[in-house]
Amino acid sequence: RAKSMGPNQYCFYASDMNIRGHELLALEGDLRRALVQNEFVLHYQPQIDLRNNRVIGTEGLIRWQHPVRGLVSPADFIPLLERSGMIISVGEWVLHQACKAHRDWRAAGFNDIRVSVNVSATQFNDIDLLDKIRYALREEDMPKHALELEITENILMRDPAGATEVLESINGLGVRIAVDDFGTGYSSLAYLKRFPLDALKIDQTFMTDLTDYSGDAAIVEASISLAHKLDMEVTAEGVETNTQLEFLRTHDCDVVQGYYFCRPLPMPELTNVLHEKTK
Ligand code: C2E
Ligand code: MG
Ligand code: MG
Ligand code: MG
16 A cells, blocks of 8 residues: 555655664663663552451552653553563562562561562463462562462463463462453353452453443442352452442442552552551
């Protein structure tokens, strides 16, 4: 198509593509240095236990402090990390970082708190995943029951038999497993029952319209009751309003996470929040 517009246009399009290619390459180069130069930072978002309104855990969420671009959100670089395989080493860094944070919280007297990290597809399929978890637990002196791995349902459903094996070995370590973004992918309910899962996190897209008469409400209600019947804890993600909170409370949701309570925060700020809301 570009060719039919004449040689100049063709050149324009070709060089345009090169620029984009170069940009991508530059970004990948930047990412390669980011780990060594300590540009990644893990923020933590509190998760509130609705039984007692205390912080039951935090989710570690990665950000990239780029020297020129500023704070880059994970949506803009996780796919690149996935594609290049760099997510494996960055994922290890995240795991260790979360365990170190947990050690700091324990030292400050917060002993009953958990920490979650997100595990991407490439990490989940890494044959060394289990060794890496074991190593992090040992190296960082991390209580295994206080660590939770978040895995999306699509990752699990791609190869349910293989996933069962991986999940069972993680579960065997005593580490918790949560299904992230529940309701956005497709889960076979039969597998949900068979996998050793501790928690289900209802995706934030279902929080937008939470009134008793909406479809979202029906989905959230059904997910909560499904989780409970399968003996799983249930967390609602993306809670932004008091109306949503009250709906979730009424329908027996266990844990909530969202801007209504707190945004993801860097380590020192998060520790301050723990002092306010945990003791
Ligand atoms: P996620 O695991 O589902 O994390 C929840 C996302 O929702 C986070 O976005 C969080 O900041 C955001 N959020 C929390 N509360 C609210 C709210 O009340 N309203 C709204 N609109 N959003 C809220 P974030 O930090 O940008 O992360 C996006 C995604 O990137 C994560 O989704 C996760 O899939 C991925 N991610 C983040 N950190 C890591 C990591 O260390 N490793 C891997 N593999 N993926 C990560
Ligand atoms: Mg998550
Ligand atoms: Mg999620
Ligand atoms: Mg997600």
